[in-house]
Amino acid sequence: MIVPSVVGHSxxxxxxIGKATGAARYADDLVFPGMLHGRTIRTTIPHGRIRSIRFDxxxxxxxxxDCHDVPGKNIVALIADDQPFLIETEVRHRAEPILLxxxxxxxxxxAARVVIEYEEAxxxxxxxxxxxxxxxxxxxxxxxxxxxxxADVVVEGTYRTGHQEHIYIEPNGVIxxxxxxxxxxxxxxQCPFYAKKALHSLLGERHPVRIVQTETGGGFGxxxxxxxxxxxxxxxxALKSGRPVKIxxxxxxxxxxxxxxxxxxxxxxxxxxRDGRLVAMHVDVLLDGGAYVTLSPVVLSRGxxxxxxxxRCDNIQIQGRVVFTNTPxxxxxxGFGAPQTEFAVEVHMDRIAEALGMDPxxxxxxxxxxxxxxxxxxxxxxxxxxxHQVLEEAVRRTDFVRKRDAYRGTNRAIGLALFYxxxxxxGSGERFLKSKARLVLTATGVTxxxxxTDIGQGTRTMHxxxxxxxxxxxxxxxAVAQPDTALVADxxxxxxxxxxxxxxxxxxxxxxxxxxxxxxxxxxxYHERHGAFTVERMYQPPDWxxxxxxxxxxxxxxxxxxGCDVAxxxxxxxxxxxxxxxxxxxxxxxxxxxxxxxxxxxxxxxxQGLGYALLERVVMRNxxxxxxxxxxxxxxxxxxxxxxxxVMMRNPYSGGPFGAKGLGELPMDGPAPAVVNALRHLGFDxxxxxxxxxxxxxxxxxxxxxxPV
Amino acid sequence: xxxxxxNGASTTVSAPPMARLLDVLREECGLTGTKEGCGEGExxxxxxxxxxxPVCSCLVPVAQVAGTEVRTIEGLRGEHPLQQLxxxxxxxxxxxxxxxxxxTAMTLGPAPTLDEVRTALAGxxxxxxxxxxxxxxxxxxxxxxxxx
Numbered sequence: 001m002i003v004p005s006v007v008g009h010s011x012x013x014x015x016x017i018g019k020a021t022g023a024a025r026y027a028d029d030l031v032f033p034g035m036l037h038g039r040t041i042r043t044t045i046p047h048g049r050i051r052s053i054r055f056d057x058x059x060x061x062x063x064x065x066d067c068h069d070v071p072g073k074n075i076v077a078l079i080a081d082d083q084p085f086l087i088e089t090e091v092r093h094r095a096e097p098i099l100l101x102x103x104x105x106x107x108x109x110x111a112a113r114v115v116i117e118y119e120e121a122x123x124x125x126x127x128x129x130x131x132x133x134x135x136x137x138x139x140x141x142x143x144x145x146x147x148x149x150x151a152d153v154v155v156e157g158t159y160r161t162g163h164q165e166h167i168y169i170e171p172n173g174v175i176x177x178x179x180x181x182x183x184x185x186x187x188x189x190q191c192p193f194y195a196k197k198a199l200h201s202l203l204g205e206r207h208p209v210r211i212v213q214t215e216t217g218g219g220f221g222x223x224x225x226x227x228x229x230x231x232x233x234x235x236x237x238a239l240k241s242g243r244p245v246k247i248x249x250x251x252x253x254x255x256x257x258x259x260x261x262x263x264x265x266x267x268x269x270x271x272x273x274r275d276g277r278l279v280a281m282h283v284d285v286l287l288d289g290g291a292y293v294t295l296s297p298v299v300l301s302r303g304x305x306x307x308x309x310x311x312r313c314d315n316i317q318i319q320g321r322v323v324f325t326n327t328p329x330x331x332x333x334x335g336f337g338a339p340q341t342e343f344a345v346e347v348h349m350d351r352i353a354e355a356l357g358m359d360p361x362x363x364x365x366x367x368x369x370x371x372x373x374x375x376x377x378x379x380x381x382x383x384x385x386x387x388h389q390v391l392e393e394a395v396r397r398t399d400f401v402r403k404r405d406a407y408r409g410t411n412r413a414i415g416l417a418l419f420y421x422x423x424x425x426x427g428s429g430e431r432f433l434k435s436k437a438r439l440v441l442t443a444t445g446v447t448x449x450x451x452x453t454d455i456g457q458g459t460r461t462m463h464x465x466x467x468x469x470x471x472x473x474x475x476x477x478x479a480v481a482q483p484d485t486a487l488v489a490d491x492x493x494x495x496x497x498x499x500x501x502x503x504x505x506x507x508x509x510x511x512x513x514x515x516x517x518x519x520x521x522x523x524x525x526y527h528e529r530h531g532a533f534t535v536e537r538m539y540q541p542p543d544w545x546x547x548x549x550x551x552x553x554x555x556x557x558x559x560x561x562x563g564c565d566v567a568x569x570x571x572x573x574x575x576x577x578x579x580x581x582x583x584x585x586x587x588x589x590x591x592x593x594x595x596x597x598x599x600x601x602x603x604x605x606x607x608q609g610l611g612y613a614l615l616e617r618v619v620m621r622n623x624x625x626x627x628x629x630x631x632x633x634x635x636x637x638x639x640x641x642x643x644x645x646x647v648m649m650r651n652p653y654s655g656g657p658f659g660a661k662g663l664g665e666l667p668m669d670g671p672a673p674a675v676v677n678a679l680r681h682l683g684f685d686x687x688x689x690x691x692x693x694x695x696x697x698x699x700x701x702x703x704x705x706x707x708p709v
Numbered sequence: 710x711x712x713x714x715x716n717g718a719s720t721t722v723s724a725p726p727m728a729r730l731l732d733v734l735r736e737e738c739g740l741t742g743t744k745e746g747c748g749e750g751e752x753x754x755x756x757x758x759x760x761x762x763p764v765c766s767c768l769v770p771v772a773q774v775a776g777t778e779v780r781t782i783e784g785l786r787g788e789h790p791l792q793q794l795x796x797x798x799x800x801x802x803x804x805x806x807x808x809x810x811x812x813t814a815m816t817l818g819p820a821p822t823l824d825e826v827r828t829a830l831a832g833x834x835x836x837x838x839x840x841x842x843x844x845x846x847x848x849x850x851x852x853x854x855x856x857x
Contacts, residue, residue, distance in 0.1 A: 013796055019804025020792035020811060022742015022782035029741035167836050169746040169754055170805040217744070217805030218836050251747040456803030456837045600799040600842055607839030630751035630834070638827040638840050 007469045007658045010596035014460035014480050024215045027173035027188045032244035035175070036063065037106045038237045040247070041099040041114045042257060043091045046326040046623030047123035050089050050098065056113040063102040063241040070236065072204030076229055077197055080134075080293035083329070085202055085232045091118065092291035093328050094624035095257040097229070102237040102245050123326035123623055127288040128265065132324035134289045135297035139304055139376050139552045142315035144271075147280035151271025155352045159268070159344035160688040161672075163618035164261035164611075165625075166333060167635050170217020172227060172258060173248035176234035182208030183235045189227035190219045191493035192451050196485045198228035199235055207239065213483040219455040220608070221332035224495050225295055226258045255628035259331030260618060262287040262299055262322070266307070266344035271315075276358055276366040278313040281376075285320040285341060290329035296322040299330075301426055303337025305377060305556045306669075309345035310387045310420040311364075312373040327623050332495060334605065335668040338421055339612065346417040346673030347687060350680050359404075360677065361395050364418050379555045384653045384661070386562040386588040391418050393647060394564035394586040403568070404681065411573055412581070415677030416566045419669040422557030423589075423662025424498040427547030430539060430558075435492035437506035438536040439467065439514055443527045445477025446514065450491035452503045453483050457664060458597035459499050465593050466504045466657045470511030473523060489536055497561070497662025500593060502539055504657035510535045542655050559653045559661050561589040565606070565670030567678045568642075576693035578614055578679070580642040583671065588649040590661035595648065598663060603644045605667025611636045613672035617690045713774045715740075716784030726772035731755045733771045734781060742782035742808045746834070753833035756809030757781050763813045763832075782808035791815065791850050800846035802837035809833050814847045821851055 018024035043050075055064075067074050067086040076083040086097050098116065103109040124130050148154055174187030183203065189195055192211040199209040211231070216223065230247060237245040249257070264287050271280030285304050289296040304320040353360040368387035374380050394416060395401065403414045424430050438449040448467055454460045460480040468475040481488055491503045514535045518526050547554040566584040571577070585606045592598035615634045619626045627633045634640075652659025672689050679686050685700040712721050715738060724733045734740045734757065743766055746754030750765040757766045758780040785792060791811045794800065801807040810833045817829050826847050827840075835843060848854065 010797075010799075013799075015796060015801075015804070017787055017792060017796060019801045019807050020782075020795045021785070021787040022740070022808050024804055025741070026744070026805065028745070029735075167834075168803070168805075169752055169834060169836055170744065170803070171746070216803060218803040220836070251749070251752075458799075458802070596797075596799045596842070600802055600838055603839035603841045604802065604837045605839075608836070629749060630747045631749060635834060635836060636839075637832075637834060638830045641840050644839055644841050 003472050003474055005469050006465045006475045007593055008591065010594055011465060011475055013458065014464050026170055026217055027175060027186060027214045028248045030175055030186055030214065032175060032177055035244040035246055036102040036104050036241055037109050038100060038102045038234055038245045038247035039109050040097045040233060041101065043094055043096040043098060045091055045118050045120050046094050048091045048118045048120040050091065051117040051119050054115040056115050061103055062112065063237055065100040065236045065240050069240055070202060071207065073201050075201065077201040078225055078294060079297060083292035085229060093326050095328055097233065100233050100237050102241055125325055125327060125623055127286055127323050127325055130323035130325055134293050134322045134324060135300055136321045137301060137304060137552055139316065139318040141376055141378060144280045144282045144315045144317035147315035148269060148271040148282065151279050152274045153272050153355055154269060155272065155355050156269045157348050157351055157687060159266045159347055161264045161340045161343055162690060163263050164333060164616050165255055165618060165633060166220045166222030168218030168220060168222055171249045171251055171254040172223065172230050174227060174231045174234045175244055175246040176231065176238035177244040178238050178242055180208065182210065183238055184210040184212060185231045185235065186212045186214050187227055187231055188214055188216045188223060190223045190453050190455055190495065192483045192485050193490045194225060194493055195228045195231045199232055202232045203235060211485045213453050216453060216455040220334045221336065221495065222259060223455065224332040224493060226331060251630060252628045255633065256625050257328060259294065259329060261333035262289065262296065262330040262337065262340065264340035266341060268344060268348045270348065270352060272352055272356060274356065276356060276363050278311055278367045280315040281308050281313050283307045283318045285318065287322040288325050288330065289322040290325060290327045292329040294329045294331045296330065298426065299337040303341045305422065305426065306338040307341035307345060308376040309342060309349065310369050310418050310562065311367040312369050316376045318376060327620060334608065335665045336496065339668050339672065342419045342669045343672045343689060346419065347676050350677045360416065361400060364391055368418060375556065377556045378553050384559050384651055386649060386651050387418060387420065389649060390562045390564040390586045390588055393649060394566050394584055397586065397647065398566040398584050400566060412570045413678040413681035414566060414568045415674050415681050416564060417670045417673035417677060418564050420560045420562045421497065421666040421669055422560050423501050424558055425496050426556055427549060427554065430502060430541045433492045435502060435506060435539040436489040436536055437491045437503055437510055438489040438534060439507065439510040440534045441514065441523050441527060441532050443524060445473060445479065445523050446471065447479040447481050448507060449481045449488040450503055451483045451485065451488050452491045452499045453494045455494065457601060458594060459494065462500055462593045462597060463504060463507055467507050467511045469658065470508045471515050477523065497664045497666065500660050501656040501662045504660065506537050506539050508657040510537050513537065558655050561587060561661050561663060561666040563587040563666050563670050565674040567671065567674040569675065569678050571682055571696065576696040578691065580610060582642050582645065583610065584645040585667060585670065586647040586649060587666055588651050589663040589666060590653040590656050591650045591659045592648055593658065593660050598648060599646050601663050602646045602667045606644050606671050607636050607641050609668050609671025610675065613675040613689050614691055615640065617692060711771060711775045713776060714778040716780055722771065724771050727770045729767055730769040730771050730774055731766040734766060740781050740783050744805050744808060746805065753809045753813065754806050756812050756833060758812050763816055782812060791846065794846040794850050798842050798846040798849065800838060800843040806833060806835045810835065810843060817847065817851065819851065820853060
């Protein structure tokens with residue numbers, strides 16, 4: 001039987017129709033018998049100690065949990081063991097969890113008043129004033145200081161990016177169900193095995209933990225590490241009450257209490273020759289980590305590795321620090337440090353072009369990385385590097401050079417950004433992770449059993465396509481199990497643009513092994529004769545990857561995706577409102593497994609980047625988000641979103657399944673610098689995002705007639 | 710006690726008059742296809758049709774729908790062409806905005822321009838798709854050619 005290939009085709013999705021009929025079940029849609037509702041009592045000061053707690057309500061019928069109810073360790077097991085599930089006395093930030101309440105009636109629950117008295121201490125909000133370092137690192141290639149001294153021109157600049165809130169449309173939510181002497185969590189989350197690890201440490205050996213992912217209404221990194229805390233809270237209430245407990249955050253709580261993108265201050269000093277060659281890059285990266293370490297060291301590392309941009313330069317020094325402040329901890333968000341640093345380097349590149357009187361495209365043509373070049377970490381790039389290809393295609397497709405000239409003197413402008421994004425975990429990350437994937441032969445075909453979650457990006461469909469083609473069986477005979485830690489293999493977290501390239505690769509290998517074992521029989525035939533069997537394999541990173549965590553030298557990523565975004569926009573001369581007219585996103589990520597889903601990643605990520613560039617401003621007041629509502633933290637609506645022209649360039653990567661690389665994060669890196677470079681084309685000297693009308697109104701301007709073509 | 714027509718059937722609910730329509734639909738009527746995204750009428754995830762017009766059910770006290778005809782996503786019974794188109798065109802990624810988005814899109818006239826689609830959907834937020842795939846689904850439903 002010849003089975004038609006499905007990889008590369010936009011086949012019908014494994015989601016079925018449930019999302020469009022209302023039948024898909026999200027966390028808040030689930031109800032369990034005897035279920036209570038849970039609520040978190042949080043701190044209202046940014047720094048200090050708790051002096052007293054008083055219950056100003058009748059506690060009958062309530063389950064109340066505090067730090068003394070923790071059976072295991074009161075620590076969120078992640079990178080550093082510094083964050084408690086429930087604080088004891090020390091307050092490090094506002095909205096920090098102190099107590100948990102549960103009641104069967106939501107109204108009674110929310111009417112309950114808890115009075116907390118504090119002893120306040122002086123908070124630190126400014127990362128530049130922080131004396132507490134979470135992590136520092138340096139990437140050194142050649143001698144940047146010496147080369148700066150020899151350069152024809154040195155261009156300096158400081159760039160700032162703000163917090164960004166994920167705004168998955170489904171807020172965080174879980175239900176903890178007491179089951180078999182332990183706890184089962186049903187939750188909206190990206191990483192079931194992260195939650196399992198955290199709960200195992202919280203609840204101790206005596207309480208087995210099982211995590212089941214419900215349909216998840218968006219994540220973008222915001223449901224990577226945070227749901228472990230929420231699941232822990234629900235589990236503590238369920239354990240104490242002996243009943244299922246549901247905690248669903250409302251939008252305000254979700255925005256105030258959960259993680260955001262790290263704000264950054266990035267300083268560049270770059271030495272260039274008159275002919276445009278970059279000879280020295282010195283970059284200083286400062287991230288605001290918030291009050292606990294969470295994933296900050298890894299965010300810093302990815303941010304710094306991408307900080308010199310997609311450019312060749314023999315002398316690079318990148319110094320990074322992530323520091324403590326008395327604000328809610330920042331965490332994973334699509335791009336994971338790279339959107340901040342690539343914003344800075346790309347805006348800086350346009351300023352260098354300006355300083356040299358050179359066209360921004362010409363400057364990039366001279367310096368963009370090519371196969372055979374080395375990156376800041378000394379990684380030798382292979383043929384899977386497409387900086388020039390994406391740049392040329394974007395310039396050609398948008399008629400960039402002509403428009404750049406034609407728009408001069410009008411209120412319309414055009415700008416571009418060139419960028420790249422490492423796929424998979426950094427350095428030896430994938431080697432340490434030892435991800436596994438499993439294929440189970442059934443009477444009707446095969447079932448994929450991994451912990452990789454579908455949070456809208458299409459994991460189920462894309463994995464099924466890979467298995468279908470690798471095994472040579474019809475797509476319809478491939479089923480995908482809902483991630484449930486009791487039933488699936490730990491394929492690692494659904495993060496870091498790794499679900500297609502890394503987990504998809506393991507599944508491809510599982511399928512090859514299963515095919516050998518089937519010996520020419522179809523799954524059904526084999527199952528009838530010999531019964532079911534399971535294939536499980538572990539990820540083997542390419543053997544050439546060498547990485548030193550201490551020195552940050554070596555092969556930072558197995559491969560990179562490449563992109564060039566072009567933003568065309570208009571500015572209202574009276575209100576300084578920016579109206580994006582068109583965004584062109586040219587991206588190379590190996591090849592698409594499911595073109596429609598891949599295009600959706602690019603369109604969606606590009607619009608998140610557009611919001612980051614222009615709209616999404618988190619206002620922090622006394623250490624917490626003051627605009628924690630969708631009314632005044634605005635994400636792009638249909639009317640803020642221009643036409644997005646997507647180009648998916650091909651350059652198959654031999655280490656990925658059917659040539660695919662990672663894609664999820666790449667589209668987030670380019671829009672902000674492309675937009676700000678377009679604003680520069682209009683004469684606005686913007687070095688920070690979001691570039692709100694208020695910022696434009698007060699930005700230094702310079703005559704557009706000085707602009708190079 | 711209060712009566713209205715829910716998805717074509719006469720329905721009586723016992724919720725207090727000021728209960729949010731959203732909660733009554735989800736909790737008393739068991740129709741969880743209507744989603745809560747923000748609780749303040751900004752995101753549109755809780756959109757339902759009241760006498761054919763899209764409203765945010767988080768902002769409507771149930772008393773206000775007495776005697777009206779309320780339609781939720783369940784009322785389409787999976788038979789509306791937009792439902793399959795949202796899946797096929799990937800206008801639904803995570804799916805949480807999808808029921809509200811489809812119900813709002815249904816109110817568009819027979820031959821909408823892209824600008825009309827944009828304006829109609831301006832009260833429904835989607836964080837996954839960047840909206841383009843939603844336009845493709847809607848325009849295809851109306852037999853219009855998507856812009857690109």
